Amino acid sequence: MGRSLDACRLGRKHHSSMCLNDLDDELVAAARVALFESGAMRECGRHREVTIRLCDYDAERRACETAGNSLMSKMNMSLREEVMSAIQVEVAAASQSVCPKCAGHRDA
DSSP states (O other), X not given: OHHHHHHTTSSOTTHHHHOOSHHHHHHHHHHHHHHHHHTSEEXXXXXXXXXXXXXXXXXXHHHHHHHXXXXXXXXXXXXXXXXXXXXXXXXXXXXXXXXXXXXXXXXX
C-alpha cells in the first residue's frame, strides 16, 4: 500500500490528524484510493481539500470490491470489514455532488 499513503492527500487533508494510528491511516488511504479510482469520488478542481461524492452507487460498489480484492491479494482478509467501514465513513463525509465552497461563490 505504499502509493496509497500519497493518495490520502486527496480531498480532506485534515482527516489524517483524526486517525489514531498507522493502521487507521492505511485503512483510510485504501478506502480513498478505491473510491477515487472507481470514480465514486473526486476532489474539487478549485478546492483540493473538498471531496465530492458523485452519487454513483455502482462506482461505490466497485470501490468495495476493489478494496476487498486488494486485501485478499495481500492475504489480509482480517481487515476487510475495517476497510469497508472506512469506505462508508469517507462516503458519508464527502460533499454530495457539488463543492459547497463553489456553490457558496455562485450564491454570493
